[in-house]
Amino acid sequence: MKNTASRLTLGPHLYNWPAEQKRDFYFRIADEAEVDVVYLGEVTCSKRAPFFLPFIPEVCDRLEAAGKEIVLSSLALVMTGRERKELHELSDDCPWELEANDLSAVALLKGQSHVIGPFINIYNEGTLDYLYDNGARRIVLPCELPAESLQKLGEAARGRELEVQVFGRLPLALSARCYHARAHNLSKDGCLYVCEKDPDGMDVMTLDGAPFLAVNGTHTMSYSVNSLAGELEALQKSGMTHFRLWPQQVDMVAVIQAFRQALDGQIDGEEVQGRLDKLVDFAPFSNGFFHGAEGARMVE
């Protein structure tokens, strides 16, 4: 049974890949991946943005030609004058819909149709309603919400679009400070773009060698790869309409295919997880947040 209500989305690429590689990544998504919505744009660090900017028009053309919905994602932490100026330019004149990841973008997009990104704090129905009324067409929920909250928010959305993160390393924290630069004894201004060395983030281990987190510039990610493959059905039932996969340096077309088939009811969660286990080799999986446990945990 095909569930037409469930849409699969590809979240914005959060890491610093060489621009040409990123372009080729999106070309392949356009040509081969059964994903409904593609978010793109620089969310993590405004210094990285100029590299990929020239490629955005051709990437978007190709994605649009392939029938994908395009959303441009805004920066998650807006501080400097230049970042604000860029945000104003984007919100004044952008051919695609925007995803707001900072309250500044929510303010600028008031009254226009937009998407609220996962970096905006939405924990309850009061805030959810307020933001829909403000012009949000779709709302992406924060990663740490447990199943009970998702359920309540799903009810409160009353059919309006709600998106949940179901695959990829989770962006857990934002900072003014760049931890990639700091780890390499560099200043943020003179960072030499060292974050480019780690296409899935820099692994952070505890003193006794246990894997813990991953640093991605100013963002701190989970070490484990979030997978709600086993929870898809429950999420569909609780009113989630969109399912976000975060790009990682794995065969994303295959990841997308697995989730697509699961949402369409062709394969079950176990089968999806089995495929993911083979596709993702750099870190273990977790689903703890959904179960109200430690986010790092995998609850069977």
Place this chain on the structure above:
Amino acid sequence: MQDQNFSQEYPPFSPVLLAGIALSPLPIRFFAPIAKYMLGRVIKLYPDVFKRLEPLGHCRFAVRPSDLPCCFLLELDHGKAQLSLFSRLDDLPVSDATISGPISSLVLLLEGKVDGDALFFSRELAVSGDTEAVLTLRNAIDSADISLEEIWLGETGFLRPITGRALSGFAGLYEKANRDLSLIKNALISPVTRQHQLLEDDLDRQQEQLDKMEKEVRKIRAQNARAQNARTPNARAVRETPVAENPVAENEED
């Protein structure tokens, strides 16, 4: 489970330590009624403290003054409290948490004259077991203006001026004794300290070498892991060296 953490602890060389040793022949039952009296006074004078402790339910704290030859067990049961004294660590029943430090610090903490976090940061205070319970106890005690003098004096209001003076006189004496003793301590241990320093330096050098070797091993492991990753499907094909040119001005104005 609680005690092994403290077995290696050394008491501070303080007047309390000597006084404690001097008093140790006295049987513990001599002190038990005093402890009981004081807890009774605390309960009477500061009832709000125990209201804040209610959420702990049933909980036992071992309090171990590191410079006294005795220890306490504070047992809480939904806001009701009991205090018992033990002369030997081995006699102490199993507790949920242990707090340990010089008695002078513990008293200052009780009176809220010192910040518990600060004592802990400076390593004067050690805790083990249920950290949350210890925090609850600390917060509850800190919520009232507890005064040892107030507890001690009880109903003997008319004696207050005299006792007050006696207490402050004692505090002065204590300070002086403390200073004298640290002088003696330094004189006694200086030869050992010197020897110890030499050994420490030796150990540091060895540790440094070990660290270097460990780092090498980690590097090799990481290289292996990376080599393995490179072989996976949808390969990290076009990884290039970082872009040398920089489209954003590096010394951006803030």
Place this chain on the structure above:
Amino acid sequence: MELVCPAGTPSALRAALDAGADVVYVGFRDETNARNFPGLNFSPDELREAVALARGMGRQIYVAINTYPQAGNLSPWHKAVDSAAEIGVDAVILADIGLLDYAQKRHPDLRRHLSVQASASNPEAINFYRSAFDVQRVVLPRVLTVREIAALIGEIDVETEVFAFGGMCVMAEGRCSLSSYATGKSPNMNGVCSPASHVNYEQRRGKLISKLGDFTINTFPDNEPAGYPTLCKGRFVGQSGDPSYLFEEPTSLNVMAMLPELIAAGVKALKIEGRQRGKAYVSQVVSSYRRALDAALRGEVVPLMDMGNIAEGARSTPGAYQKNWR
């Protein structure tokens, strides 16, 4: 410039007022505030007494209701706002959009401040909260330099409050799930970060090992000052293979040396962090800052006081206020 000081207990409140606080901020004893620690905080009756005491001395009380209400269970947060209004506190400090909306509709006369947990770091965001919910003041996230703060003040018509001393978030406040990743409990949902319920200290071969949940956060040789295992202030191993403080050292924020610049920038209030600390901390920090602020306001040289004994890891930093921190 207002000196806004923390109190986790009635006793700390008295200490703060005695030491010269203009305002004391407190929280209710439940999950509605971001210092939801056991044994801490105020019952409605204690708050009523606190307001009476402060008022008698010509001072003010703010109440932090700065966690994010739980979906399907809004009533504890609504009740907290209602009680604060009924008791007549001078302001409530809120972070959640839904709760700001509720407070404005139900209690339009109750003064609203925007909590640091809302992480409003630019004029667009701050002006949004101003126009949507009529917030009178914003507590700025600890991500801006003094120059950025000065520029920001020129573009908003809301008072600003900045952190001056105490524990320091190195992440954008209110936008961090590191604690719940390791423990299942987060500042936004539960009002705790790296909660004591998940902390374990182990003493092993001359070293103190601090753990948070399953993760080792740090080890301290016996002669080294220790820190609480807040997970962003732990020692970890990154790219280089060497253990280091990858995010931040165990250290306290201290901007005493920058008071003249903050005054010149037009900051309205200075905030001391530490509702979870003892009254001895409150007395020492508040009285030091009172003296320093009074001197700075008179245009005198600010006497620099040693706060080493009370600071985490016995160290302090001006943090993000100086650009090189980034």
